[in-house]
Amino acid sequence: MTTLAIEAHGLVKTFGENRAVDGVDLAVRAGTVYGVLGPNGAGKTTTVRMLTTLLRPDGGSARVLGHDVVDDADQVRRLIGLTGQYASVDEDLTGTENLVLQSRLVGLSRSQSKRRAAELLENFDLTEAANRPVKHFSGGMRRRIDLAASIVVTPDVLFLDEPTTGLDPRSRGQVWDIVRDLVAGGTTVLLTTQYLDEADQLADRIAVIDRGTVIAEGTSADLKASVGRSSLHLRLADETQRDLAERLVAQTLDTTPHRTPEAGVITAPVADPDVVADLMIRLRAEGVGIDEIGVQRPSLDEVFLTLTGHAADDDTERSAA
Amino acid sequence: MSTTTLERPVRTVAARVERPEPPSALSASLTLGWRSVLKIRRIPEQLFDVTFQPVIFIVMFVYLFGGAVSGSTTEYLQFVLPGILVQTVVMASLYTGISLNTDIGKGIFDRFRSLPIWRPAALLGALLADGIRYVVAAVVCLGVGMAMGFRPDGTVADVVAACLLVLVFAFSLSWIFAFLGLVMRSAGAVQGVSLLAMFPLTFASNVFVDPSTMPGWLRAWVDVNPVSQLVTAVRSLMAGAPDAGAVGWSLIGCAALVAVFAPLTVRAYRRKA
Missing domain, CATH: 3.30.70.260 (ACT domain)
Structure with a gap:
């Protein structure tokens, strides 16, 4: 199959002087996991925000399952799920309330919403926290409730912005399992990460992004071979x-x-x-x-070092530049 | 593999859940309003400004100025209570902007905006839920006033109509604060600017005193101040002798506020990155 779930051509977004995204091209095949790998400030989040219709591109175009993210934004929103980098659930609300809220907003009925919320809490090992406000959740639980909120209905394309940043290894493993499960169920996943092993573990193809442009693209093996x-x-x-x-x-x-x-x-x-x-x-x-x-x-760390001339977590040099 | 480290395996997609038709504009707004109501229940301190504040204002103003302004506290209470009712509810509408500003900075608005729902639903929901705060404010004001001896001459229906008018006005005014909440950088800035606007609106009015003793320039403002029109309307309704002119002007003011600021606010919301 050559169906593209996501395609972007020359996406550009500028904030004042800063070209946060400077001509990004992406082609993501349906039913695969696509990793967008890059250090902090490389333009990953901005790219995701444009693909999920939250931000209007200043240049270029993008389509999700054939629908333009600007002209056909509403249709795109019907197909996608998004878990942002920062907790995109309501911290004052309980786990159940958040999931019911989300279910109602995608159009499930009151009783369906309650059932779906209970089911997701059970599946994500959050039942005991169902009636606790999210602000009292641990980092891993927060991430899981966030993911659960993104899949109250099964999205055709799921965007995960740094889904495991700041998580302990066990919680990371859980998030990875969830992603694998979703892909097995037919969802296309685009995830951004600064962890090279995460891209290595999960992604079928990887785009390495640095300073707003894609500097390398291919399978994990391709990238390693290039070094x-x-x-x-x-x-x-x-x-x-x-x-x-x-x-x-x-x-x-x-x-x-x-x-x-x-x-x-x-x-x-x-x-x-x-x-x-x-x-x-x-x-x-x-x-x-x-x-x-x-x-x-070679590890992806070395790939990154070779491609960019600086290490993946080398922030000091970047912010000075 | 990572799975082996789990105490309990996480299983997500037993079955695919098909996406139904998106909710209607009304349903989405009400759902998001429900969210705000849940938040009030979770953090009841949010209601301080509509419960304790009016009590303090009524007690303080009536006993402080009552004798000096009207000759007796009972007479002043009769005059000032509709005014304080208006002031409290109008001040409560300021909170809309502050809470919207804090709320919108959080990731959850990204989620709302990535859903196929009517765009202004999140705004309208928040504004509708604030109606609950206004009702609380109105009930507290009337309750304290009655306990202190306030007796409206109008019927129950008149009093209810007066309160409804205040609610409609506060809802209309809250669009201004929602707009400020969207365009200002921080909640502190929203509060500062809003309070600055709030003082001439509520104090430079006929809320506390009869404007007949004021200098001409101030009276000129007080007479056109929409809050004065509203206070006159509410007083007349509570007195059982509705002033059609003041009621009419108040409603026109509401319509004008919504007509100008609702589109501005929705546009600012759409643009908010």
């Missing part, structure tokens, strides 16, 4: 030997090693893992002690 087949991780026993070791790596593997923020750790793309054996022999010959060495497929 080299595998990568060397070398931890030195004595970090003062770093310069020597880097030179040896550069000579033997014929590449430029990356300095990582971790002292005494060197990483480098490896075209042919066989050569690593040669490297180990040379290191021994030069008296460089090894604490740990390995060859692995």
